[in-house]
Amino acid sequence: MDTAYIGKSRKRVDGVKKVTGSATYAGEFKPEGLVHGYVVNSTIANGKIVAIHTGKAKMIDGVLDIFTHENLPDDVRQNVDYTDPLSPPGHPFRPLYNDQVLYNGQPIALVVAESFELARYAAGLVEVEYLAEECTTDIKKNMGNATTEGVEDTAPDRGNAELSYANAAVKIDVEYSQPRHYHNPMEPHVSIAEWNAKTQSFKIYDKVQGVNSSQEYICGIFNLDTENVQILSPYVGGGFGSGLRPQYQLFLAAMAARELQRPVKVSLTRRQMFSFGHRPACIQQLQMGASKEGKLKSIIHKAYGETSKFEKYNETIVDWSGMMYQCDNVKLEYRLIPVNVYTPMDMRAPGGATGMFALECAMDELAIKANIDPLEFRLLNYADKDQNEDKPFSSKELRECYRQAASHFGWYNRHTKTQIKDDSILVGYGMATGCWEAMQQKSSAKAVLTSSGKLVVSSSTADIGTGTYTVMSQIAGDTLGIAMEEITFQLGDTSLPKAPIEGGSWTVSSVGSAVKAVCNHLKKQLIDLAKVNVDEDLDHVNYDEVSCTDGTLLFPNGTLINMSTLLLTAGLDSIEAENALEPEVRQEQYSSYAHSCVMVEVHVDKDLGMITVPRVTSAIAGGRIINPKTAESQILGAITWGIGMALEEEGMIDDRSGRIMNANLAEYHMAVHADVQQLNVLFVEEHDDIVNPLGAKGLGEIGIVGVASAIANAVFDASGKRVRNLPITLDKLLE
Template sequence: EAARLIVVEYGKEKFEVTIEDLKGKGEKPKHNRFPLPKNRGHADRVFEKAEFKISATYTTPAQHHNPMEMHASTVVYNKDDESLTVYDKTQGVFNSQSFICNIFGLSKKKVRVVSPFVGGAFGSGLRPQYQLFMATLAALDLKRSVRVVLSRPQMFTFGHRPKVLHDMELSADSKGTLTSVKHEALSETSQFEEYSENVVAWSSEMYQCENTSLDYRLAKVDVYTPLDMRAPGATSGMFALESAIDELAILAGVDPLEFRVQNYSERDQNKDKDYSSKELKACYKQGAEAFGWSKRGKTPRSIKEGHNYIGYGMASGIWEALQQPSRAKARLEADGKLTVSCGTADIGTGTYTIMSQIAADSLGLPLDKVDFKLGDTDLPLSTLEGGSWTAASVGTAVHNVTQSIAEKVFKIAKELPHSPLAKAKFEDVEFKDLAIRLKDDPTRQIPLSSVVVTQKDGFIEEDTTTLPNKLKQMPYTRNTHSAVFVEVKVDGDLGIVEVSRVVIAVAAGKILNPKTARSQVLGGVVWGISQALQEHSPIDPQFGRFMPAFGGLITSNDSPMLFHATLWPTDQPCPLPAVNRSMY
C-alpha cells in the first residue's frame, strides 16, 4: 500500500552516448593501464611527401560478451556461524571473495567462493558483476540463502567492448617500403570510471617503420564502464591497422602478403628488444601454401563464379605472452592417486585437461590417476583466468609442485633398505607404470606405493609458489603471432557474404594439447567472422540504451565448412620446458 502512494517524477537531463559527437574532444587517460610507446621519427612530414599514402577512419563497434551461461550468484547463508558459501560465475574466485569482504566488511574466513565450472565468460567474469552484490546483500539482510540470475537482456547492462574510432595515416615509397604509420584512436569510457585498453601500440610494433605517431584518447559517454573482452584493445587496433595495410598495399601495387613480408619487423621497435621467438614468417609461408594464395587475383573483383565475386584476404595476428604468479598443491597417495589443486578457473578452455596432463607427465601416471581441483577459495591462491596467461602461469606452478613430489619420492626411494636406486642421481631415473626406475635398466625399480607407505601420514604432499623469472624474461618481448587467410564470396547482385574457406597458422609456443588448442583457434576464427559480419551492440540515441535485439550472431551455416589450422611449435625462453605462451 505504501509503495502505491509514492509518486515518482523524472527530470530530463542532457546525455551523450555516441562518441562521434565528441571527436576532437577526447581526453588522454589519467591512469592509462598501457602507457604509449614513444613516437619515432617524423610521421607527419614523411606522410606529406610520400609517393603512396592512405588516410582513412575505421570504426569498431561496441560489442557484448554474451557467454552461453548468463551471470548468476547463489549465496548460501550458514546460520551456525553466519558464514557465506558463494557459488559465482567468475574468472577468479579470489577476486569475488575480496569484493564481498571489502564491500560488506567481512573476514575472508567467513566467505568461501566456489566456481568449478564456467559456461564461457570471455572477460565478462573478470570483474564481479552486480548480481553478486545483490545476492550477498539480500542474504545478509534476510539471513537466508539467496540466488540472483541475470536475464539475457540484463547481460547488456554491464561491461562491453568499447566502441573505437581509428584515424589511420600510412605511407609507402615506390619500392613498397612502409615509411610512416599514424594511428589515433578515440575510445569510449563511462562518466564515472576510466577504462583504457592497449589499442594503438600494435601499429608501431607489427611492421618495420622508422616514422610512427600514436595517440589514444577517451570520450566520456553515458554508458556503463567498458570491460576487457577477448584480446582487449588488440581486436580493435589490429583490425584498423591490417585494413589500412591492405589498402596501402593495393595502392602501391604490391601483393598484400608480400607487402607484409617486405616490411617484416625482426625486433620490437617500441621497446628496442628482441623477441623471445617470432615465427610469423613461417606462419605466412605455411598459411599461404595451405590456402593457395598464389592463385589470388592481382586486382579486386577479378575472380567471379556465377553471381559471386570471390576475394582472397589475409591478415596478421599478435597477442601478448604473459605469466603471472601462482600457487599449487599436490598430494600423492599409496594407491598412486595424485591430487593437484589451484584456485584458478576453467572457462571452457581446457584448464582441467592440460593441468592434469602436466601433473601426470611429471610422475608418469595415467590420467585416470590424476584429480585436478580448481575454482575454490579454499585452494591455493591463483590469479584471474584471463590475458591468455593461465597455461603458462598455473601450468608452471603445477609442473613445479609435481616435480617437487617426484624429487621427494626419489629421495625417499634412495634411502629404502636394499634400494636399487641407492647410487642413482635424479636425472638417472624416470617415472613410469606407477614406479620409479632407472632409465638405462628399467628392471631396477621401486613401486610408488612402496615409497609412499613408508610415510607416517600415508601420503607425500608438497606446495609451491611460482613467480615469473623476470631476469630471464626482461630482455625479450614475448608474443604469439598468427597469419589468417580467408576466401570470401560476395553476391554481386544481392551483396550476400559467404566466408567459404579459412586457413590459419599460429605460432603459440608449445602446444600442451592439440585438441583443445585447435578448439581455441577454431572458436577465435568463428568469433572473428561473427564480429566482422554481424556482431555489434547498437545504442538507441534517444533513450541511451543498448538494443540487444539488433546485435546479430553468426550461425553454423555462416561458418566455413573448409577450415585448416596449423599450430607452429617453438622453443622459447619460458617457465615450462620449451614453452613461452602455452596454448590451451
C-alpha cells in the first residue's frame, strides 16, 4: 500500500459524515434539560436605554427569565477581564454591560424559554424606550474625523515620493472605494452552555474558529481556570473570519446557563449575523508615477478605513503598495474613521483583498496610460526583494505564475480592442497580481500509536470546511508510513494540545508542522525500541536513514520491522508523544508570501450594463501543496467570492438610524451558481525550505486577492468605463 500522501489528491475523511448528516455541529448537541435563548437587539445606533419593559414577556408560560443590563450578575459586571483575547485596541464591547447603546443591532436582552419558538415570541413582546442621539455611519461624510490614534504603523516611507511623482512622465491620481462586506457562513453562530455547579465548570459547544480563544474569553469573564472551561467545536459550517473573535451569543449562553442552572442554547438568526463584525468600508487614494519607459518612480497610497467608536480595528491595506513592485520612492498612510457601527473584523484576506484591489486597478490604469501591456508593465517593475523590510523572499515564483496564467488563458492572443459578441455583448480581458502572507504560529500536537496499528493525532485546531481533518491525516500518514484508514485526527476541543485560531492561512503551516514534528518523535521512539528489542546491530543507524512505509520501519541494511509487532515485542500497548513547535529564528531573516496571477474574461451587455464572468484563470504559487483536491476547492471558493466582491456584495446602512437595510440573503447579494462558469486553477511548483518544515504556504486567502481588481480591469477593457467604487453594478456602467 502506498503511504506517501503529501502532494496527492485525497477525498475528505469527514466527507461521508457531512453529506449523510452525521457530522454534529455546535448547535446540534442536545444535553438533557436544554432551554433556548433569543436575543433582543437595539433599534438605534447611539444613545441609551431609558427602560426595558419585560412584564408581558415574563407572563408567557414557559419563559424562564429575561436578562438585561438591569439584572446582569454583579461578579460579571465588576470583572475587569470581561473582554475577549482578540479584541483590537480600545474598550471591547461587553454585552448587557450598561444602558449605553453603541450601534444598531446591539444585543440588549436575552429571553430564555423552554423552546426556541417560545423565546422568539416572547422577545417580540419586550418593549424598549430609548433616548436616541445623533448617529453617523458614512465614512465619506466623516473624512474630517480620520485619526491615527490607535493605528498601527505602516511600512516606513522611502525616497521622496512627492517630488518623484511631480517629475514623473506618466502619472495617475485616483480614488477607489468599497462598501462593507458581511461574512455570512452557511452555519450561523450558536453556543450551547452547560454549567456544573458542583465543580464550578462549563462545558460549551461553540461555533468558533479556535476553541482556545473562546476558552480564554469565558475564563476571563467568570474568573475560572482553563481546567474548568471546556469548549468543543468538532465541525464548523464556514467562518471566513467571523469566528475568530468569540461572538456575543457565547457569553449570553454561558451567563444564562450559570444563572438558571440549565443548559442554554443561543443561536443567532440570519439577520442577527449582520449585527457583529464585517469587512470595513474603505476609501483609498493612489498617486502613482512612472517613466515613459514604464519604470515606477513614485507610489503614494493613502487609505481610510472605518472602525467603531469604542475599538480601533486595524488592517494592513497600504503596505502592499510598498512591497509588490520595485519602486524607490514610496509614501504610505493609513487612518481610521470612527462611526456608529460594531467593530469590523477580519474577513478572508483582511487588508489584502482591499489594498490589492486599489493597487492592481491603479497598476492597470498606469500601464494603459503608458501604453504598455498590463502584464509586461508588472514584469517591468518586478520586485526581487521586499523593500518594505529590506529582506529577501523565502521563495517567489510569481514570474512563473505570470507565464503559466498567460499561456493557459491566452493573454497574448487576446484582442486588445473592444470586441462585440452577438451584436450586444462587449468582451473584455483583465489581470491582476495576488499576494498573501505565509505565516507560521506556535502550535502543539499529540500522537498515540497503538499495538493494533491505529494512530490517533490530535490538536485543538479547527476545520471550518478547509479540509483540516484530511490534510492533517495525510501529513501524519506520510510521516509515519501509516495508511490513512488507520489514522484518526481529533480537533476542536480545548482538552487537546493548544493550537492557534484557524485563520490567516496558517493552519497547515502551523498545525501541520506540529503534526509532522510529533510523528517524527514517534518514529524516533520506534527506532529506539527496534534497537533495543530487535537487533542491536541497528544501534549505529541514524534516524534520518530509516524510512516508514505501510506500517513498517525500513532500515538502510534492508531490515524491515512491522510497527505493531515491534510494540508487542516490547510489551507495549501504545506509545505516544506530544510537542509544541515554534517558527524557526531564521524565518525572521526573510519575507514569506504566497503569490498569484489572476486573469479574467468578462462580458458586458452594452444595452443593459449587465456583467458576467465566463472565464477565470488563477495561477497560484503557494509552496508545497499538501492535497491538490482540497487546495483547488479553497481557490475555487475564493475566486467565487472575488466575483461577488467585484460585482455584487454591498452592505447598505441607513445613515439616519444606523440600521443595516439588507441584513438577509435575499437583498445582500452574493455570487451564486449562475455567476460561476469556467474557473481554472493552476498550482505553480514552488520549493521553500524556510517558510516552515512542510514548505507549505497556505491557500485560504490568496485565492480571493486580485480577483475583484482583475474583473474591474476587464470591465474597463470591455466598456471603456473605469468604475472605481465597488461593487460594479449596471447603474454605474450606464451612468
